[in-house]
Amino acid sequence: PTEARGMTELDRSVFRKTLQVPKLMIEAPKLPEVLNKVKEKLLKFPHLKTVSGAEVKAILLNPEVVKSWEDVQEVGVDQEALVWEEIELKYENFKYDDVLKAILPADQENLSSFSQIGHIIHVNLKDHLLPYRSVIGQVLLDKIPRCRSVVNKIHSIDNEFRNFRMEVLAGEEVFRVEVKENGCVFEFDFSRVYWNPRLGSEHERIVKSLPSGSHFCDVFAGVGPFSVPAARKGCHVLANDLNPDSFQWLKHNAKRNKVDKLLEVRNKDAREFILEDLKGFLVSFWLRKEPKAAFTVVMNLPALAVEFLDAFSGLLVDQPELKSLERSLPLLHVYTFVKGGVPEDARASAEACLGHKISHFDSISFVRNVAPNKDMFRVSFHLSDDILFTRKCMKRSGDPVEELKHPKIHCSPQEDQ
Secondary structure (H helix, E strand, C coil), X not given: CHHHCCCCCCCHHHHCEEEEEEEEEEEHHHHHHHHHHHHHHECCCCCCCCEECCCEEEEEECCCCCCCHHHCHHHCCCHHHEEEEEEEECHHHCCHHXXXXXXXXXXXXXXXXXXXXXXXXXXXXXXXXXXXXXXXXXXXXXXXXXXXXXXEECCCCCCCCCCCCEEEEEECCCCEEEEEECCEEEEEECCCCCCCHHHHHHHHHHHHHCCCCCXXXXXXXXXXXXXXXHHHCCCEEEEECCCHHHHHHHHHHHHHCCCCCCEEEXXXXXXXXXXXXXXXXXXXXXXXXXXXXXXXXXXXXCCCHHHHXXXXXXXXXXXXXXXXXXXXXCEEEEEEEEECCCCHHHHHHHHHHHCCCCCCEEEEEEEEEEXXXXXXXXXXXXXXXXXXXXXXXXXXXXXXXXXXXXXXXXXXXXXXX
């Protein structure tokens, strides 16, 4: 309806319209055969019964496809079986994208996507859509199943805890949610932690690659989308997150999924965690003398993770005797963004921040497109002895743990020597 264009407060009544539609009247026993022949011509709207009647069935057809008897004559019923009827469509009969297409400016980009986290619909509105925030929120609240809240991100993720400010566009101001992913249940306060449902396949991919009983270390664990299913698979997990809210929900989710006995949790800065906890976890793993066992590290903080790689440079320089052990090398997955470049830029960035050429390289994998000319990649490689037992990247004095907790440089590909 033209009167819907530009409305900033939802008026559902403007979506009432009458429509002349073709209707096919057939005997009930013939319904399955006829439906199979006209299935591409049915009139389909939400909350509209396409087929009605008892002994004689009425099948509503799409008037844009069926304009005369010739369009359905292959059905094999008499011409008199096709009649025309006026029906009324209401707001309830339109999908959310049809409603928004009728309301929002025709010459500008519409709402392109949203995420659903439990009962919350999360949108990221562009500036030209902000005057319509209220009507967008109400339409999504009306139309999306199980939705009780619609929120809009009003600032980018620019703090150390990876959460963002949001405004409620419609519905309840209740941010505690429950979601299911990869066979696990996660609870958290969406306003206080980071959760991205678009990463579910990546979480699953990494967890599936882990051998049961292996050791797994999650440097930026969040509420546990890698760590909890890894523990559920039987891995020995050490997980860390700086955000105290994520830390508490991580513990809660481990207990909720009955894996708290296999999952140790830390609440530290990532650099401190690598230099102390991960180091101890790796040393104890090697001292078990199981050379075929696997040890995997995940660093999923694509905006910053590579800047922590230098903590691995010379991590075990003070324990050279470990080199004589028969042991497997840790496999590290680090996530990063590439802006307008090629996948190899991700490896170059990792090597620059690491301070070493990667000698035991595994792969570069595309994860997802984040924005125009901005892609997320996973760089996978083994932490070889030339990395763990040789410190490069920067010269330091004093206690290496204390100094590496607060780096003085930010590496970039141009700094690679």
